Amino acid sequence: MQLARTCVSRGHQVDVYTGSWVGEKPEDIKVKTITNSGLTNHSRYRSFARRLKPYICDGAYDAIVGFNKMPGLDVYFASDFCYAAKASEKSFLYRLTNRYRTLIKLEKSVFSQSSNTWIIAISEYEKKQYKRHYGTPEKRFFMVPPGISKDRIAPPDASEIGAALRQEIGLARDEFIVLMVGSNYKIKGVDRAIHAIASLPASLSDKTRLVIVGRGKAGPYRRLAKRLGVLSRVIFIGERDDVPRFLLGADLLLHPAYRENTGTVLIEAMAAGLPVLATESCGYSFHISRANAGYLIPVPFLQYRLNELLLVMLTSENLKKWSLNGKNYVGRTDVYSRHAKAAEVIEAAALIKNQAFSENQGT
Structure with a gap:
């Protein structure tokens, strides 16, 4: 909704069409809930696209902006990963399923070379994936910066x-806090992180704690930590609304995600002066390289490589240098204006669409 509110603040009327809505509806934005049919996610996506069509045809709007992949969009906000790339990793039989055929068709309607949809991209990595699988022209991609809050x-x-946070969770100043932030422990790579902690030499492992902030099912990961002999070194904090305090109290942000279209916490960590170790496939990982604010775990992922990099970073004399580099990078780089820049792209697309419509009317 933040992008919709940004557009309203710039003087535009915004209508939102959604398959469901939770909570109070905004007074300045019209919200229309479209009932979907289907027992599976992919059938509901298909149903939504079909039932939305009558509302957006015949020049009803200056611009149709979608967060779901579907036909008829003027602008697509690419907050999701490339489905074709993910599907290519699966078996041939998977590509015979209704799910595959439905989702690939919806994605192709946005990214194929014959489409005219503009794409607001937030991940260089995913942009490369789309271009690789669909041959999408570069001119249709519009990169926008991250949108972190300045309170980070x-x-x-x-x-x-940071010292107060350490005292609160019972950790001493001389203990290393390796921090993970994010919900869905499976996708964020909590298992990878626990294996990495278990690989540290005893002299370092004894004074290192993996602190995990976010919502998820901790049970399987506690059992993994117990099996690897590091249960006492892994702390599950749960969901918190004071993440900035943890960023200030930690020594290193670890983000070995299996899949991450953006990774806003990588930018937030740099803003807080926290060195970062993350998988290269995270959408915002290139900022870490540009800033020289830590290391990236190469793709394809290898556990031993993560283990090596974690050990190198925790024992490096460059921790303070990485911290300062991250803060300096955030200080000189626009990492805040995602929604304002996205609104500019939408306005440009609407202008071109209206000009084309006027020219066609004239002929």
């Missing part, structure tokens, strides 16, 4: 806030 920037009393 380390304040003058950052060290005091």
Whole structure:
């Protein structure tokens, strides 16, 4: 909804069509709920696209902006991963399923060379995947910066806030806090992180704690940690609304995600002065390289490589350098204006669409 509100603040009327809505509806934005049919996710996606069509045809709007892949969009906000790339990793039989045929058709309607849809891209990695699988022209992609909140920037009393956080969770100043942030432990790679902690030499492992902030089912990962002999070194905090305090209290952000279209927490960590170790496939991982604010785990992922990089970073003399590099990078780089830049793209698409319509009317 933040993009919709940004467009409203710029003087536009915004109508939202959705398959479901939870909570109070905004007064300044019209919300229309479209009932979908189907027992599976892919059949509901197909149903939504079909039932939406009468509302958006015949020039009803200056611009049709979608967060779901479907035909008829002027602009698609690419917040999801490339389905064709994911499907290519599966068996031939998977590509015979109704799910595959439905989802690939919807994705192709946006990214094929014959489509005219503009794409607001937030991930260089996923952009490359789309171009590889569909041959989508470069001119249809519009990269926008991350959209972190400025309260993620380390304040003058950052060290005091970090020390208070450590005291609160019972960790001493000389213990290493390797922090993970995010919900859905499976996708975020919590298993990979636990294996990496277990691989550390005893002298380092004894004073290192893996602190995991976010919603997820901890049971299987506690059992994994117990089996590997590191249960006492893994702390599940659960969901919190004070993530910035953890960023200020930790020594390293670990983000070995299996799949991550963006990875906003990577940018937030740099803003807080926290060195980062993340998988190269995370959408925002290129910022870590540009800033020289840590290391990236190469793709394809190899556990031993993560283990090596974690050990190198925890024992490196460059921790302070990576911290300063991250803060400096955030200070000189636009990592805040995602929605404003996206609104500019939508306005440009609407202008061109209206000009084309006027020219056709004239002929």
